[in-house]
Amino acid sequence: MKSSHKPKRAQRQPQRLARAQDWPTRLAQAASAQEARAIIAQAARQGVGVALADQAVLAQHNNATFLPGYYIDRPFTCCRCGAQEVWTAKQQKWWYEVAHGPIYSGAKHCRACRDCAYW
Numbered sequence: 001m002k003s004s005h006k007p008k009r010a011q012r013q014p015q016r017l018a019r020a021q022d023w024p025t026r027l028a029q030a031a032s033a034q035e036a037r038a039i040i041a042q043a044a045r046q047g048v049g050v051a052l053a054d055q056a057v058l059a060q061h062n063n064a065t066f067l068p069g070y071y072i073d074r075p076f077t078c079c080r081c082g083a084q085e086v087w088t089a090k091q092q093k094w095w096y097e098v099a100h101g102p103i104y105s106g107a108k109h110c111r112a113c114r115d116c117a118y119w
């Protein structure tokens with residue numbers, strides 16, 4: 001019997017959204033770039049809203065002048081239905097490093113709109 005992840009996803013969504021909206025504040029409060037990197041490294045070890053980027057993979061498929069060293073959860077509003085969503089660091093890592101998406105692209109549609117067959 002296959003179970004749905006919708007109830008768990010619905011429970012986690014407000015927490016993810018709050019945490020994603022908190023990242024710019026946390027990084028801005030860091031006294032130095034070194035302190036900001038320490039905050040990111042600690043969060044990456046805990047697996048909370050941060051994923052470290054693989055620079056070698058990114059460099060092979062992107063000719064951008066700036067390649068990210070990490071991904072953080074990013075809040076966004078679906079352009080189709082207006083729902084508040086979070087593009088998780090794990091999803092970003094997959095998009096940029098496995099699917100080789102353009103480095104300057106970002107999430108635009110929520111999961112429900114992406115799953116919808118009628119665009």
